[in-house]
Amino acid sequence: MNIRDLKLYLHLCETCHFGITANAMHVSPSTLSRQIQRLEEHFGHPLFIRDNRQVQITQVGEKVKQFAQQVINQHQQLRQELDQSNQQLMGELTLFCSVTAAYSHLPDILDHFRINYPLVEIKLSTGDAADAVEKIKSNEADLAIAGKPKQLPSGIEFLKFGEIEMVLLIPKLNSSFNDKLHQKKPDWHNIPFILPEHGPSRHRIDLWFKQQKIINPKIYATVAGHEAIVSMVALGCGVALLPKVVIENSPERIRERTTQWPTNLMEPFDIGICVQKRRLSEKIIAAFWAISNLNLSHIPKGKR
Known part of the structure; x- marks a missing residue:
């Protein structure tokens, strides 16, 4: 649950119409529906009564509405306080993310932060997203861009x-396993896979293997970092299940040597920024967190 979720919820409370709110808040109806379901799971009660004709807020929903408005008001007050002291904020902030996230998600947030807090020195390091x-x-690192693990550690x-979104990437050119891949029913047991070592992607790949009843997959290599896996697929070493955003931000020459293979849809995983809860009271970290939260509404649809 974050400020963006609460703003979506408050807007829906006013319209009582998923389509209108989705359009006004620049999200798809399915994404809006998932966000509301997650809020309902978080509070343990239905917040709306839905049928084919209307949407009505419940009594619990009214209480949550009041709570959401209080949180947003407090958030705005914090923002004003931070804005008043932004020129005095000095120090160092260490960030960690994957090379892909440095292209896809970090620039907009970092640009806004530097405009507001020019005296803060940013130290950025990149590596395997699974280590974030x-x-x-x-x-x-003080903050990191990460895929949300199945179990978020306490604190x-x-x-x-x-x-x-996860997709299956295969070499576009002929490979040693080309005949097995292009059968009417691909021989997945004998097609080499390139896997990430761990992390949310690996968890979903293991689930996909179970769905396909692949008990002992043929593993070409286990690699740290999705970017290296894309290159290995482009060289014809194997196939890989990868986050789509990694492929989209790969060099054009690499993308030209690969293609996405139609496969069973896998559940996407959440991406976001993480921090130790106890450190959110630190001024620089709190400022970056607030900028990140406010910047959610500016992230292009294709990256959300």
């Missing part, structure tokens, strides 16, 4: 940016 949460736990706060 661990970097935060070990204090190797870690996660601000969702959007959802990451």
